[in-house]
Amino acid sequence: MPKLFHLVASPRADSESSAGARVFLDRFMQARPGFDIDEMNLWRENLPEFDGEILQAKYARMGGRDFTEGQRAAFAVAERMAVRLDLAERVVISTPMWNFGIPYKLKHWFDIINQPGLTFRFDLARGYLPLLKDRPTLVILASGGDFTTGMSRGRIDLATPYLREALRFMGLQDVRFVAIGPTSGPADHTGAARERAHKRLIELAVQF
Template sequence: MPKLLHVACSPRADSESAAGARAFLDQFNKVRPDWEIDALNLWRERLPEFEGDVLEAKYARIGGRAFSNAQRDAFAAAERLALRLSLADRVLISTPMWNFSIPYKLKQWLDLIIQPGLSFRFDPAQGYLPLLKDRPTLVIIASGSDFVTGMNRGRIDMATPYLREALRFIGISDVRFVPIGPTAGPTEPAHAAREAAHRRLVDMAVRF
């Protein structure tokens, strides 16, 4: 059964990014009822802190040393997260923009899965090489400012280029971004932005 991995990055069930994801998934389920949706809520999933045995396991792997039992058990959590991504035929990431970039939970997930031997490797002659196969990936980013028309109130979008590069580094280059914003301020512009983004997401779900 083909699988779509949905990485949900907002702590609010009624957030704008979550609403955009629901609009997309409702249509996706209609046109592809045989697909499995693997829902990964980063606020409900137990993500290990990237310290202690997990961190030491990373350096053991880089140095070509065998894991201790504690390192093996700790690193298994990162391996399971990377495997869920590896097994997905399609990926949906829905996230708010926090302080110009991404929520710390999304950064923690990326820090855990972007590991040597899991999602990339290093070759002395060729440099860093991705280990994951490319797959269509959609990123929904909801922000208080408007990054669609350029009326961003002086704020800078560092989330989009960071996510594009982090995903490319591990092999995922077929990435499309759908911004939703402004989500703050006067009601009319926020409503119009939401409706426009949802129409685009529903249309994309048919072809995704």
């Protein structure tokens, strides 16, 4: 059964990004009932600290050295997480914008799986090369401000370019973004932003 991998980066079940994801996934499952949803909630996942054996494993691999038993066991955690992503035919990331960037749990996930020989490799002649296959990927990004036309009251969206580049580096290039914002302020503004985003998500779900 084909899988859609849903990475949840908001700690709030009633967040705008989570609500947008529910709208999208409900319509997606109507259009593609044969899919299985594999949800990873980063706030319920036991993400290992990136130090000690797993950090040494990274440098061992970069230096072409064999793993110790401890390094092998630690690196296996990163391998399992990367495989879970790579087994999916579709990917959805729902996340809020925090301090113009992404939540630290989402950055933590990228830091764990973005490893040499796992999601990328380095070639002396060609530079960095991705190891994951491309697949349709959707990022639902909720923000307190409205960044849909650029800066929001002098503030810059650092989340979108980071996510685009981090995903591309691993091989995921077919990435679409749906912004939900502003999520704070007058109710008529936030309601209109939500309605626009949900309409776009429903449209995308049919063709995703």
